[in-house]
Amino acid sequence: MNTAAALSQPIPLPRLPFDLGALAPVISANTLNFHYGKHHKTYVDTLNNLIVGTEFADMPLESIVKATARQSDHTAIFNNAAQAWNHAFYWKSLKPKGGGEPPAELKRLMETSFGGVDQCKKELSNAAVAQFGSGWAWLVQEGEKLKIVKTPDAITPLTDAARPLLTIDIWEHAYYLDYQNRRVDYVNALIENLANWEFAAENLGKK
Ligand code: FE2
Numbered sequence: 001m002n003t004a005a006a007l008s009q010p011i012p013l014p015r016l017p018f019d020l021g022a023l024a025p026v027i028s029a030n031t032l033n034f035h036y037g038k039h040h041k042t043y044v045d046t047l048n049n050l051i052v053g054t055e056f057a058d059m060p061l062e063s064i065v066k067a068t069a070r071q072s073d074h075t076a077i078f079n080n081a082a083q084a085w086n087h088a089f090y091w092k093s094l095k096p097k098g099g100g101e102p103p104a105e106l107k108r109l110m111e112t113s114f115g116g117v118d119q120c121k122k123e124l125s126n127a128a129v130a131q132f133g134s135g136w137a138w139l140v141q142e143g144e145k146l147k148i149v150k151t152p153d154a155i156t157p158l159t160d161a162a163r164p165l166l167t168i169d170i171w172e173h174a175y176y177l178d179y180q181n182r183r184v185d186y187v188n189a190l191i192e193n194l195a196n197w198e199f200a201a202e203n204l205g206k207k
Helices: 003-008 029-051 061-068 072-092 104-114 117-130 183-193 197-202
Strands: 135-142 145-152 163-169
Touching (some): 061 072, 104 145, 163 197
Antiparallel strands (some): 135 163
């Protein structure tokens, strides 16, 4: 792998699937401007710098995340690759005028796994609030079961047996400008107003 080829195929910063102001007032344009334009972009830029001339230079993002997970000699590449992947997944997990009734198959699995849609949302909220420090809360699928998991820092269920369906970023940069220390208010407003259950349903059965 040579440097010129690596530079010709960098990991791209994906376009936001909505306008910067489209999630307000739950998530402000100001927050999205920093979160997407600074934080997410920096993970992607740093990753592209780190993989130049390495065995990872030609790999798609998802493969880099899986190849470097739990490899102590590739911690920096993993952290930036996983954060790049997690953020792209987070943007897809949100949509303007989201929330509401999940698609039928997802709703059925929420009922069999948690006892209902409201119980699923409550478990997701509780996990997001309970995560100590920075990290992510996830709705995942394991076989016919849905589960809620929380992960610290850049850790992602993408590298485990569970299939990610939807995520909530609970790093302070995701909510501090809008909610300061009130993470619970950010999480609950997101679940009720922005959760893209259609995206979650599209992820069922894939990986
Ligand atoms: Fe973030």
